[in-house]
Structure formats: structure tokens, C-alpha cells
Amino acid sequence: MPPAKSHDVPPPSHWPNEVIYLVKPRLSPWFPPCIIPLITTTTTKTFAPRPVKHPAHVMIKRITQGSHPANGQSGLFASKKIRDDELIIPYLGILHVTYTSVDADEILEDEHSSSDYDLSLLRLSASDLRNPFGTCAPLSTEKARHISIGVDAAKMGNAARFVNDYRGINTIGPNAEFRVGNGEGGEARMEIWSLKGKGGIGKGDEILVSYGKGWWGARKG
């Protein structure tokens, strides 16, 4: 696979060449400008994320244990002790919008619909007063539509994209979780935090979250 050409900066060790390494989230080329004010806390309502360095307390590692359900893939590990209830790393990727019709349950599929690296950042029901559908979203206004904003790290992202789910790995459950937060530039983002009240994550331990039953349910054969 040829190396990706547009890394933001040289990637950390064990980064796959074909994935673009980001230090800031990017907007999909089809991201409607009218939705940007919903994902930023800045008074100017602009999307102006600041760069995020690879945190020194995490590393990407290839998994080579036959008993690990993601054997042959990679995972995210603590390279130093991580404190209880600490921001581990923001989850960077491409921000995109998916629309679902209210009546027909029709999802307008896009390249992110089947991604295993796509997280939901914000959902606006069709009746939400903040939902700008019909005034600016780039689709027919015949039907009201729910809007979902997602962050997909399949083709571009940072080390957070390597976090695995605890199922089949750690019988005592996850040691980290996804939370919604804001970057220094005011942009809404997903973040990975160590769980509160669990004593932190030891050096060398794999960082594991729960993707949720819905994630696995949608992927059952």
C-alpha cells in the first residue's frame, strides 16, 4: 500500500502508512456550513481546531497474542501510568453528517455508514429547533430528517482509532470510556477518558472501552 501523502505531521510508531495521521479533526467536503455553529463553542461560530500532540502516555501496539480477539490487529496501550478520571486522548477523524428520514427510516448512506471507526458525536431529531434541515442542508426539503454528526477515523485519525472493546479481552470490564468534550479551539469532539473510581490504568495495560451493545448488535452475522 503506498504511503498516505497528507499526514499533518510525522505519525507515531506503528502507524499504518495507508491512514492519514491527523493532529486536528477535518470536516468532510460535504459538511454543510450551517451545521458548523452546532459543533463549536466559539463566539464567531467558526471551526478552528488547534493541533493535538500525540500524548506521551499512550502507544500503538501490534497484538500478537492468539487469545486476543483482535489478534493480528493493533491496540492502544498505556506507556505510562494513567491517572483515574484523566483525559487519555481525543478521538480525531473526519466529521461528517448523516440524514435519516422520519417516516420511512431511510438512511442516506455515505462512505462512513459501514465504517468500524465511526463514532456518533451529536444527533439532532427532526423536531429539534436547532435542526437546520430545510433551510440549509443540501437535500430535498420534502421530508423532515434527523441529523447525525459522526467522526470517522477509518481513513484518517490519530492513535485513538486503535482503542479496542473490552469484550473477550478483559473480564472485569473496560478501563476507559468515550465522553463528549471540546478541543482548545472550541470544537465538539469525542474523547477517551480513564474511568472514574477505578484507580487509573497501569503502564503497559491495554486501554479498553465499551463500544456498546448497539455497535456489536449491528455487526452480528
Ligand SMILES: C[S@@+](CC[C@H](N)C(=O)[O-])C[C@H]1O[C@@H](n2cnc3c(N)ncnc32)[C@H](O)[C@@H]1O
Ligand atoms: C476502532 S477499531 C479498533 C482498532 C483495530 N484493532 C485496528 O487495529 O485498527 C475496531 C475494530 O477492532 C476490532 N476489535 C476491537 N475490539 C474487539 C474485540 N473486543 N473483539 C474483537 N474484535 C475487536 C474489530 O475488528 C473492530 O472492527
